[in-house]
Amino acid sequence: xxxxxxxxxxxxxxSSACCPPGELLINIQPETIIQKQNWIIGKIKSKIGEIPVVxxxxxxxxxxxxxxxxxSFGRNNYRVDPGLYAVGNPTDxxxxxxxxxxxxxxxHLRSQLAGIxxxxxxxxxxxxxxxxxxxxxxxxxxEIVERIDYTKxxxxxxxxxxxxxxxxxxxxxxxxVKDRSGFRVVYGPVxxxxxxDYIQAGNKAxxxxxxxxxxxxxxxxxxxxxxxxxxxxxxxxxxxxxxxSGFGPGIFSVExxxxxxxxxxxxxxMAYILGTVIPPILLxxxxxxxxxxxxxxxxxxxxxxxxxxxxxxxxxxxxKLSLCAWLxxxxxxxxxxTMNFTGSSTYTSLSGVLKEMKVxxxxxxxxxxxxxxxxxxxMFI
Amino acid sequence: xxxxxxxxxxxxxxxxxxxxxxxxMCLMVCPHAVFAIENKRAKIVDRDAxxxxxxxxxxxxxEALSVRAGVGCAYAIIMGALKNTEPxxxxxxxxxxx
Numbered sequence: 001x002x003x004x005x006x007x008x009x010x011x012x013x014x015s016s017a018c019c020p021p022g023e024l025l026i027n028i029q030p031e032t033i034i035q036k037q038n039w040i041i042g043k044i045k046s047k048i049g050e051i052p053v054v055x056x057x058x059x060x061x062x063x064x065x066x067x068x069x070x071x072s073f074g075r076n077n078y079r080v081d082p083g084l085y086a087v088g089n090p091t092d093x094x095x096x097x098x099x100x101x102x103x104x105x106x107x108h109l110r111s112q113l114a115g116i117x118x119x120x121x122x123x124x125x126x127x128x129x130x131x132x133x134x135x136x137x138x139x140x141x142x143e144i145v146e147r148i149d150y151t152k153x154x155x156x157x158x159x160x161x162x163x164x165x166x167x168x169x170x171x172x173x174x175x176x177v178k179d180r181s182g183f184r185v186v187y188g189p190v191x192x193x194x195x196x197d198y199i200q201a202g203n204k205a206x207x208x209x210x211x212x213x214x215x216x217x218x219x220x221x222x223x224x225x226x227x228x229x230x231x232x233x234x235x236x237x238x239x240x241x242x243x244x245s246g247f248g249p250g251i252f253s254v255e256x257x258x259x260x261x262x263x264x265x266x267x268x269x270m271a272y273i274l275g276t277v278i279p280p281i282l283l284x285x286x287x288x289x290x291x292x293x294x295x296x297x298x299x300x301x302x303x304x305x306x307x308x309x310x311x312x313x314x315x316x317x318x319x320k321l322s323l324c325a326w327l328x329x330x331x332x333x334x335x336x337x338t339m340n341f342t343g344s345s346t347y348t349s350l351s352g353v354l355k356e357m358k359v360x361x362x363x364x365x366x367x368x369x370x371x372x373x374x375x376x377x378x379m380f381i
Numbered sequence: 382x383x384x385x386x387x388x389x390x391x392x393x394x395x396x397x398x399x400x401x402x403x404x405x406m407c408l409m410v411c412p413h414a415v416f417a418i419e420n421k422r423a424k425i426v427d428r429d430a431x432x433x434x435x436x437x438x439x440x441x442x443x444e445a446l447s448v449r450a451g452v453g454c455a456y457a458i459i460m461g462a463l464k465n466t467e468p469x470x471x472x473x474x475x476x477x478x479x
Contacts, residue, residue, distance in 0.1 A: 169434075340456050345385075
């Protein structure tokens with residue numbers, strides 16, 4: 001039985017063999033593990049051997065790591081080893097919390113468990129957070145059942161109860177886990193911060209603990225990642241416009257390219273930053289239900305700033321044709337960028353996004369195409 | 382505070398009340414308080430708040446609920462259309478590191 005239970009895991013490592021070897025902890029030298037896992041502060045004896053005890057305080061390097069992934073650095077490889085961990089001084093009666101092996105998820109959980117004796121069972125979600133992994137099914141029934149087997153959890157604890165984060169529910173079928181493993185899944189609160197209240201209330205979550213929010217702060221912390229993630233496209237657009245602005249009536253002029261192109265390139269970067277910062281932060285205030293509509297307003301704002309700037313520097317927008325061009329291009333782009341924020345939001349449905357895209361994408365593409373043609377014609381008249 | 386509502390009348394959530402055994406799992410897993418209990422049975426009280434995550438359908442032991450579960454993510458839909466697969470976020474799964 002044990003050998004069998006190890007098999008599926010082996011195949012998972014094989015299936016991810018395309019990753020650089022350093023990514024798989026199985027291939028990392030022991031010294032590296034110790035260095036990398038400074039949040040392990042000891043070992044605890046259990047019926048199946050020693051289990052690592054984790055710190056409930058986040059160290060500076062944990063916080064720095066979290067900060068780095070928020071800024072999109074190494075986000076796809078911020079992982080902890082799947083398996084069983086201990087917090088405090090747990091016994092066979094202590095609760096078992098289930099988490100994902102995205103280190104930010106794991107850190108969120110353990111930092112909320114100060115003063116609680118318990119076990120943490122980390123699933124292999126390929127370094128993805130609980131909610132996204134549940135949507136993909138990697139935080140799922142199969143993985144939870146296999147992980148129970150693999151970690152010999154049934155020997156470590158005498159009870160048969162798992163506290164699973166509520167946002168893991170899209171991937172988990174509680175009754176199926178019960179049938180296949182004997183463990184009963186109880187869903188904990190949405191936010192790790194509510195765990196101690198949840199435990200104190202006797203594993204009961206209030207309606208508020210069960211509801212997902214999307215506060216101004218929740219949205220603001222998404223900004224850096226979204227901004228960095230597509231920054232290269234803004235740079236490409238800025239570079240293309242820099243070169244294009246050298247063309248004009250007559251011949252290509254390096255002088256014109258440098259004087260107009262620099263300003264234009266900077267304006268594009270500014271437009272990009274406005275487009276990725278304003279919609280998330282002001283989301284509920286922007287008129288419209290669909291995200292593509294909300295984005296239009298930001299595009300219009302960008303247009304107004306540039307149109308206003310052109311009154312002092314008329315080279316940027318030499319004629320009415322190019323003015324019309326920007327009036328089409330900016331709203332089209334920011335509508336598209338904002339539409340993509342649906343993926344970061346916590347309340348959009350697949351059916352809803354499909355519906356808005358059917359209308360929005362042809363309009364965005366059309367407006368951008370016509371705008372670009374007008375812009376090019378405008379350069380030569 | 383203006384509450385965040387997405388498009389009305391779009392979700393694919395289906396519910397067969399006759400199958401409900403009153404276990405309340407749907408109330409527990411729903412992140413948007415779509416359900417309430419009335420006469421010992423679940424009731425949909427805020428259908429338009431549903432984001433089609435699929436948690437209720439997956440955790441209903443009587444299979445009284447069904448929904449086309451998926452990610453409400455434009456990027457995922459675009460990638461799905463380009464690769465001819467189901468909408469799936471490219472957010473850091475294994476294919477990303479190849």
